[in-house]
Ligand SMILES: Nc1ncnc2c1ncn2[C@@H]1O[C@H](COP(=O)(O)OP(=O)(O)O)[C@@H](O)[C@H]1O
């Protein structure tokens with residue numbers, strides 16, 4: 569099977585952990601071991617997160633007295649793809665996967681008119697106490713929002729419209745190569761006159777880029793791996809309980825936080841709606857069981873006379889190829905200084 573796997577940034581750096589390279593590499597090694605059974609049996613397209621990492625690089629760059637201008641987010645997005653992609657390719661090899669794994673620094677076209685540019689939702693960097701977050705917001709011109717118990721910087725996260733490197737990814741996949749691409753959602757770029765592209769100051773959601781890739785490549789499954797064992801109904805309440813199987817219509821009717829579970833659910837609903845094939849969300853450590861629907865949450869096509877579309881053909885193309893079902897459900901609105 570062809571699997572598109574979205575791998576959460578939390579799998580590479582746990583909340584509150586020191587972002588040292590050694591710590592992250594240890595997590596990447598564990599992630600590669602968890603993914604090894606899938607990579608051995610199936611062709612894998614791997615989209616990793618970069619929220620903690622790009623936020624860290626941005627702070628370093630903003631605090632570097634040698635720089636007249638801090639590095640912009642598109643450049644930092646490319647840096648995180650190179651760094652994490654290198655770690656993943658190396659550790660998949662070290663985990664004994666014979667298939668070649670290559671990393672593609674991927675660009676994702678976004679729209680200049682995307683309302684997400686006016687309403688930042690993507691958490692980047694580490695968590696702070698509220699007062700410190702507000703101070704940093706004033707000093708650096710950040711938007712900040714509450715992420716669970718902590719406060720973090722938030723940046724714009726526009727819709728992925730097109731992956732520029734898709735033809736190359738398609739070729740590599742056809743040859744059975746494990747392709748690490750769309751890392752951090754891909755570097756967001758804007759189309760300009762004359763066929764030019766320009767980097768955008770944003771971080772695309774890697775779950776949504778993974779869904780776009782899965783649809784365009786005609787993948788058999790979209791598998792979203794993170795740090796929770798399943799999507800939970802009534803999350804954070806005493807009534808909370810895991811969903812093992814749920815159809816896309818039921819899921820579409822629920823609300824999830826925009827900065828965390830929302831995009832994962834959106835991604836699965838889009839894939840299932842466009843292809844009629846199942847998608848799954850679950851814990852990285854359970855990866856083979858999540859794929860086999862023995863763990864995690866499996867999202868299925870709604871029952872009834874729905875006609876799944878042909879493989880590789882999205883429900884609609886271009887911007888808004890699926891609704892964002894989580895928008896507006898962010899915990900604590902973003903605040904500017
Ligand atoms: N309904 C829900 N069910 C499960 N987890 C949820 C839910 N709503 C929010 N979450 C949170 O979503 C987090 C996973 O999203 P996120 O932190 O963005 O993951 P990743 O970095 O792995 O992509 C979980 O750790 C959990 O705290």
Ligand SMILES: NC(=O)OP(=O)(O)O
Nearest residue numbers: 577617618619752774
């Ligand atoms: N770019 C992105 O979606 O990163 P996270 O998974 O770390 O949020």
